[in-house]
Amino acid sequence: MPELPEVENVRRGLLGLLTPPRRLEKIELRRPDLRYPISPKVHTAEGEELRGLRRRGKYLLFDFESCSILSHLGMSGCWSPHPKDLHDHVILHFSEGLRLHYNDPRRFGCFEFVQEGSVHPLLQKLGPEPWLDLSAREELVRRMKRSQQSVKVGIMDNKYLVGVGNIYASEALFRAKISPLRRLSRLTRVQFQVLFDQIEILLNEAIQAGGTTFRDYRNAQGERGQFQNLLRVYNRAGLPCKRCRTLIRDRVLGGRNTFWCPRCQRS
DNA sequence: CTCCTATCCTGCGAGC
DNA sequence: TGCTCGCAGGATAGGA
Numbered sequence: 001m002p003e004l005p006e007v008e009n010v011r012r013g014l015l016g017l018l019t020p021p022r023r024l025e026k027i028e029l030r031r032p033d034l035r036y037p038i039s040p041k042v043h044t045a046e047g048e049e050l051r052g053l054r055r056r057g058k059y060l061l062f063d064f065e066s067c068s069i070l071s072h073l074g075m076s077g078c079w080s081p082h083p084k085d086l087h088d089h090v091i092l093h094f095s096e097g098l099r100l101h102y103n104d105p106r107r108f109g110c111f112e113f114v115q116e117g118s119v120h121p122l123l124q125k126l127g128p129e130p131w132l133d134l135s136a137r138e139e140l141v142r143r144m145k146r147s148q149q150s151v152k153v154g155i156m157d158n159k160y161l162v163g164v165g166n167i168y169a170s171e172a173l174f175r176a177k178i179s180p181l182r183r184l185s186r187l188t189r190v191q192f193q194v195l196f197d198q199i200e201i202l203l204n205e206a207i208q209a210g211g212t213t214f215r216d217y218r219n220a221q222g223e224r225g226q227f228q229n230l231l232r233v234y235n236r237a238g239l240p241c242k243r244c245r246t247l248i249r250d251r252v253l254g255g256r257n258t259f260w261c262p263r264c265q266r267s
Numbered sequence: 268c269t270c271c272t273a274t275c276c277t278g279c280g281a282g283c
Numbered sequence: 284t285g286c287t288c289g290c291a292g293g294a295t296a297g298g299a
Contacts (some may be wrong), residue, residue, distance in 0.1 A: 003292060035275070035294085058293075075293055076277075087277085106276045108293060122294095149270070158294075165292055214292065215279085234292095255272070257290085 002073045004058060004130070004163030005206035006217050006225065010079055011055045013220030014100065017081055022094040023049050024064065030089050034107045035074065038090075041113040045069055050094070057126055057162030062092075066116050070123070074108025079220055127161040130199050141192045144184045151187060152180035153254035155199065164199060167212055167234045170259045172199045174233045179265045180258045181251075191267070205230065233259040 002010065024045050029038055048064040055061070060079075062069040071079070080101050083091075090102040090111050102111065114120045128136055144160055152173060155164045164172065173180050175198040178191055187195070211217060211225030214235065218224060232242050237250035237259060246263040 006292075072293080074276095075291070104276095105278065106291090106293095108275070147269080153270090156293090167292060212292075217292070254270095256293095 002058060002077070002211070002217055003165035003168050003206075004055075005168075005203055005209075005227065006211035006219075007055055007058050007060060007073065008207050009211045009219045009225065010073070011053055011060055014060075014079055015053050017098060017100070017220060018050055018053065018094070021050050022096065022098055023047065024092060024094055026093040028091040028093060030091070034089060034104060035072075035110045036112070038111050039113045041067075042069055042111065044113065056123055057129070057158060058165070059123065061114070068114040068116070070110070070112040070114050070120050071102065072110045072122075074104060074106060074110070076106040076216065077102065077104035077109035078218055079103075080218070080222060081220070082222060126158050130161050130163050130196075130203055132161075132196060132200075137193070137196055140196075141189060144192070145187070147184040149184055150180060150253055151178060151182050151184055151195070152258050154184045155195070156254070156256070161199075163203065166256045166258075167214065167231070168199070168202055168206065170234050171231060172202050174260060174265060175202060177265055177267070179262075179267065180253060180260050182267070233261060235259065 026046055027042055032038060044067050045064040048066060050062060050064060052063040058072060060071040081099060083101050084103045087103050087105045088101045089104055092100040112120055140160060144154055147154060152169050154160060156169045176195040178195060206212060206227045209225060209227035209230060210219060212227040213224035214228050233248050236248045239248055241248055241261040241264060244263050246261055248259055249262050250257055250259045
């Protein structure tokens, strides 16, 4: 469900609830696993004070004194102070009665222990955050140009860069006027620069708008995002392009539905 | 290596 | 109204 802008909004909302810093009193596991088995080592964090809450790509990191806990929301995960009961799989009991409930019907998310000073294997192979300096951009162009994958599948691939999921991939390519079908190896350097620019602008706008609630995304306060009102191509197959009125097309690419305007995105 | 597919799981909307 | 089917914002393992 959540892409980078949604996870960033969850992070900010949780940070608000957790300020001033609270002590984690107990981790309540309502089941032994999500996507992976949950390590009993997570209980190490009990009794420790929360030192910070970071985001890396679509992952959240709760930083404690001696360890961190890595949380991914998968497709349907959500952190909230309000109990939902059904599918509340993990509950963090903080001091002063604050409880954070991790709810995830599909259980594609994860809840992982990270030893202080070590990098979790899930984070090991991740590419950079999408806000790239000049040299990071050049490096990325070099790497991506070697690939025969479509640009749509490419920008969603975490080994190149993190945070762009299925909605924002289609949206970024529309803004950059690049066909999602084009192979990475065939993009020009200028196209890469425009694409990286548009990804940054798009994600900034989406964060600002509180993320996209296409279906069931809610932030930590239970509120919907607003960016769905600003989407230009996603889920608009058969509807007229907002720029040129040509009908938006869709097609499955890398197993995910992809939307584009065949006129605005010809190259 | 790289690329592609199937898969994990539940809920919901479309279509009949 | 009620049923079935297919698809959903992610990411990985395993095969070609």
